[in-house]
Amino acid sequence: MRSFIPRTVYVIQKIRRFFRFGNTGYLFVLPALLYMLAFVGYPIISNFILSVQDVTVTTINAPTKDFVGFENYRTLLEDEVLITSIRNTFIFTIACLIFQFLIGFALALFFNKDFPFAKPLRGLLMIPWMIPMTVSGLMFKFMFSTNVGIINQLLQMSRVIEEPIEWLMHPGSAMFSLIATNTWIGIPFNMILLSTGLTTIPPELYEAAAIDGANKRQSFFKITVPLLKSAIEAVLILGFIYTFKVFDLVFVMTNGGPVNSTHLLSTYSYKLSFGLFKYSQGAATANILFIILFCVSIIYLKFVYNDKGTAA
Amino acid sequence: MNVKEKKNLTMCIAALLITVVLLFPLYWMLVTSLKGEIEIFKVPPTFFPKVLNLDSYAAQLEHGDFNMFASFKNSFIISFCAMCISLILAIPAAYGIARFHFKGKKLAILTFLITQMLPVSVILTPMFIIFRDMNLLNHQLSAILADATIGIPFSVLILNGYFASIPKELEDAGRIDGCNRFSSFLLIFVPIAKPGVIVCAVFSFLYAWGDLAYGMTFIQDQRLRPITAGMFNFLGQYGTKWSYLTAFAVVTIIPVTLIFIFMQKYIISGLTSGAVKE
Numbered sequence: 187m188r189s190f191i192p193r194t195v196y197v198i199q200k201i202r203r204f205f206r207f208g209n210t211g212y213l214f215v216l217p218a219l220l221y222m223l224a225f226v227g228y229p230i231i232s233n234f235i236l237s238v239q240d241v242t243v244t245t246i247n248a249p250t251k252d253f254v255g256f257e258n259y260r261t262l263l264e265d266e267v268l269i270t271s272i273r274n275t276f277i278f279t280i281a282c283l284i285f286q287f288l289i290g291f292a293l294a295l296f297f298n299k300d301f302p303f304a305k306p307l308r309g310l311l312m313i314p315w316m317i318p319m320t321v322s323g324l325m326f327k328f329m330f331s332t333n334v335g336i337i338n339q340l341l342q343m344s345r346v347i348e349e350p351i352e353w354l355m356h357p358g359s360a361m362f363s364l365i366a367t368n369t370w371i372g373i374p375f376n377m378i379l380l381s382t383g384l385t386t387i388p389p390e391l392y393e394a395a396a397i398d399g400a401n402k403r404q405s406f407f408k409i410t411v412p413l414l415k416s417a418i419e420a421v422l423i424l425g426f427i428y429t430f431k432v433f434d435l436v437f438v439m440t441n442g443g444p445v446n447s448t449h450l451l452s453t454y455s456y457k458l459s460f461g462l463f464k465y466s467q468g469a470a471t472a473n474i475l476f477i478i479l480f481c482v483s484i485i486y487l488k489f490v491y492n493d494k495g496t497a498a
Numbered sequence: 499m500n501v502k503e504k505k506n507l508t509m510c511i512a513a514l515l516i517t518v519v520l521l522f523p524l525y526w527m528l529v530t531s532l533k534g535e536i537e538i539f540k541v542p543p544t545f546f547p548k549v550l551n552l553d554s555y556a557a558q559l560e561h562g563d564f565n566m567f568a569s570f571k572n573s574f575i576i577s578f579c580a581m582c583i584s585l586i587l588a589i590p591a592a593y594g595i596a597r598f599h600f601k602g603k604k605l606a607i608l609t610f611l612i613t614q615m616l617p618v619s620v621i622l623t624p625m626f627i628i629f630r631d632m633n634l635l636n637h638q639l640s641a642i643l644a645d646a647t648i649g650i651p652f653s654v655l656i657l658n659g660y661f662a663s664i665p666k667e668l669e670d671a672g673r674i675d676g677c678n679r680f681s682s683f684l685l686i687f688v689p690i691a692k693p694g695v696i697v698c699a700v701f702s703f704l705y706a707w708g709d710l711a712y713g714m715t716f717i718q719d720q721r722l723r724p725i726t727a728g729m730f731n732f733l734g735q736y737g738t739k740w741s742y743l744t745a746f747a748v749v750t751i752i753p754v755t756l757i758f759i760f761m762q763k764y765i766i767s768g769l770t771s772g773a774v775k776e
Contacts, residue, residue, distance in 0.1 A: 209600050209601075210594075211594040211595070211598030211599065211603065213594070214590040214591060214593050214683075218590070218650055221583075221650065222613055222651065223609075225625070225644065226616065228624075229620070229624040229625050230621065230624075233620055236624055236627070246627070296512075301510055301513070302506060303510055303513065310521065312758070312762070312765065313521065313754075313758060314523075316704060316758060318707060319710070320710045320726040320730060320750070321729070321751055322523075324744075324746075325523050325527045325744075326523065327733075328530070333539070336526060336543055370520070373520070378766060430617075431617030431618065431619070433710075433711055434708075434726075438730060452617060452618070452619045456711070459622070459623045469624070471619075472617070472619040472623065475619055475620065476616070476620045479616075479617060483611070483615045486615075
């Protein structure tokens with residue numbers, strides 16, 4: 187006790203000196219950083235620990251949890267639904283990326299032209315990206331529904347199909363519906379980022395190319411695409427990250443059905459944890475998702491923040 | 499009509515068509531919420547409600563269990579508090595990163611960057627257990643604390659750019675006038691970075707408003723749940739009551755639409771400066 191008081195004073199002095207000399211930055215950054223470490227960092231670690239334990243609804247109140255090593259991962263890798271979820275997650279992500287990028291790019295080029303109302307109309311197209319995914323999911327679930335869905339009604343009215351299609355009742359068409367919905371959400375994001383990229387290309391370049399006899403296609407592939415490279419990279423990698431972790435949309439529209447055929451890693455993890463109360467297996471599934479995303483995030487940081495140094 | 503005008507006109511019409519097609523789902527949702535149940539099932543569909551029917555909205559005022567106006571209030575409380583936490587923590591953090599040099603700064607930036615990309619699923623189960631141990635389940639604070647983790651990293655990264663672009667001379671001038679590093683932060687930097695602060699406020703609010711996973715998992719009590727979770731519940735119980743469901747959805751996107759109308763400039767700037775390097 188005797189040595190405790192001087193020691194405390196010493197520590198306090200040291201802390202004060204630390205912040206006084208060139209370390210003021212910490213004072214500003216620490217609160218947010220500590221918050222993130224407490225509510226994100228700690229859960230990530232505890233999610234990993236959870237995934238090597240055996241925690242289910244029966245053992246969650248037990249004082250000590252059984253350590254089972256990688257048993258959960260082993261069980262999962264033999265689980266057909268998990269394998270389907272991994273495959274679905276990749277199919278969903280890549281299909282969405284391709285469609286929303288192509289359509290978004292086309293719209294960016296179109297709305298970049300100088301004509302009246304181009305700006306306000308392009309602004310309006312941002313709305314799908316802003317509304318909660320729960321709402322978009324519900325809206326498209328209604329539109330894709332078999333009997334009252336407007337999509338079936340329009341297709342039948344134009345005599346493309348005779349009988350209504352059960353969009354959300356079959357694995358293939360359900361996946362298609364999910365991809366279509368998420369593409370609708372992702373188009374504005376692609377469009378607006380690529381539009382911003384397009385405005386940075388000086389118009390003189392196109393004029394010079396035209397004088398040199400380049401046609402529209404040549405100037406697109408030789409000027410537009412190379413100069414948009416960083417915007418394209420950002421859009422594709424960020425799009426991958428955002429799409430890969432989509433949860434709400436699938437949860438609302440199909441909830442993994444019919445018969446577990448449209449689960450993504452995110453929804454399957456949720457089902458394991460909060461539907462079947464196998465918390466450890468849910469955590470392990472989420473970790474698989476996390477590891478894949480983490481790798482992609484690193485690639486993104488390398489591409490986009492590489493030469494920017496500290497200023498993001 | 500000369501060639502340019504003609505071209506403008508065709509472009510305008512094409513642009514209008516694209517907008518109509520892409521925004522049709524939203525219109526369809528609004529129209530459906532104003533129809534009666536019988537008209538919804540009508541083939542061929544009516545593109546404008548024959549009789550304006552406000553029952554779907556009015557009924558919500560009476561039912562206790564799925565009262566969408568109550569859950570609207572819950573969502574508002576949760577989103578507003580999450581936004582405040584995000585701003586209070588993120589503004590100083592962004593300032594610290596932009597204007598000071600300290601050890602581990604790169605690591606701090608990296609932490610925010612990585613957490614921004616984190617899937618909800620990874621922290622959902624452990625957070626559920628943490629909040630359960632803290633007796634915070636069924637309390638809106640759990641959703642607020644969780645939602646702020648989406649707003650903070652986004653805001654730090656956006657504001658960092660704003661603070662970094664403010665010239666050093668302004669800070670020096672402030673110091674001569676007697677500002678220390680804290681008052682110059684509050685009196686000089688925050689006011690100048692106001693547009694950035696608004697971007698962050700808008701996005702932190704919208705992220706929390708759109709959240710389903712946290713609100714649904716941590717809060718079981720129907721009366722405390724946010725509107726997205728309420729809507730999902732309603733979908734499970736009255737899966738084919740489309741007029742009610744679409745009314746629910748319309749109410750959910752009212753604040754989003756209002757924010758969009760008044761803050762469009764900020765939204766686009768937030769979206770682009772968050773992702774593309776200058």
